[in-house]
Amino acid sequence: MTDSLAYLTTEQRNDRTKKMDQMTTAEILAVMNEEDYKVAEAVKRVLPSVTVAVKQITKALKDGGRLFYVGAGTSGRIGILDASECPPTFMADPDMVQAVMAGGGEAFTKARENSEDDEKQGELDLQQKKVTPEDVIVGITASGRTPYPIGALKYGRRKGAYTISLSCNHKSEISSFAECPIEVIVGPEVLTGSTRLKSATAHKMVLNMMSTTAMVQLGKVYENLMVDVHASNYKLRERAKSILMECTDASYEEAEQALQEADLQVKPAIVMLKRNVSYEKAAELLEKSDGQLRMAIELQS
Incomplete structure (x- = not known):
């Protein structure tokens, strides 16, 4: 592990699982479950920042703007999941919430991990979306230092779009390029460095909050019912x-x-x-x- 990674909470070892290879199945499951309990508390601590983000997203969507999730690896896949579920759940125009992933659509099912290191590509991929000041860009990276979403946020800011970052480390590099930085500190992963676990769960929860609450504000929910559901099957x-x-x-x-x-x-x-x-x-x-x-x-x- 390089010095640039060693200080990250998401790369540190979890003391509770240092003997995981000697644990029974039941013991591993129990500790994973206990660690997952920490995720909701971590998300709760950043609700003020999520509130700011949702207000900006709602305003942008009401004014005809778009919401872009940008990430690599697991972060990109989570963005695709949330974006792809908005049209059937809320009858939202497919252009309203979009995901931009390092490596393109093929990377959703087949990992292309080296693509995350290209900051310029993050800019170029977002550039193809013809970003405007009415749009909102959410850069997602558990480590907070992934070049691809950082490149996208830098480009978004130059175009006047509102920028949000979503990471799992204190004072993340990506936070410095966002008007609304959100750092969900879930602690070291059960499996060291495997941010598809608690970090990914935290980010999925936050994206769920962002899109769902914005859609409520847009009038796509009545009471707690999906009144804009696309009755397609x-x-x-x-x-x-x-x-x-x-x-x-x-x-x-x-x-x-x-x-x-x-x-x-x-x-x-x-x-x-x-x-x-x-x-x-x-x-x-x-x-x-x-x-x-x-x-x-x-x-x-």
């Missing part, structure tokens, strides 16, 4: 009907009919049932309410 259509029944006390048959009339869109179907109006009128009310379902339901005609 049998399971999701049945979920959509359940949401309609839950929100409106409609029968299964009534929910099914409303969903069909609303072209499988849950929000207008809810307005139709709540207000007893046509699909066209429901769409009009939602447009006047900027997509906010509660407001559309209560809006005076």
Whole structure:
């Protein structure tokens, strides 16, 4: 291990697992589980910074901007996971939340670890997205020193985009290039240096918070229901009907009919049932309410 890595918390040895190769299966699982408990507490400590980040993300998305997750290895894969789940969960435009990963899409299933060392490539890959001042860039790296996302953040700042960093070490190098640095200190990994464990779990939790909370603020959630779910298959259509029944006390048959009339869109179907109006009128009310379902339901005609 080089001097530049030795001081990192994510590279230090965990005293509790120095004899892991001599532990029983049950003992290994128990200590991993106990260490994982620390992740939620670490995330809790950075909630003020996550709040700042989410407010900026929400504002950007409301103004037509985009959210980019940039990372390498596990960090890049976590970004892809979160971004790819926004369209089916929230019917978000695929361009709204995007992931940029070192090594490209192929690196998601086949590791290309050397690609993370190219800072210039991080800039070039983000450059292809035609970043604007309305966008938000989130650079993800457990160590906090990975050149690829650092290059992306540097480029994002030059273009006027809002920059956020997500790392797992104090005073991370990447933090100095972010307007909103988030350092989730989870402690040494169970398996020394394997940041696909606690560090990755922490980052997945934070990205979940960012995207979900922003989508709530954008009006894609009513109560705690996914009213913008993309009903693209049998399971999701049945979920959509359940949401309609839950929100409106409609029968299964009534929910099914409303969903069909609303072209499988849950929000207008809810307005139709709540207000007893046509699909066209429901769409009009939602447009006047900027997509906010509660407001559309209560809006005076």
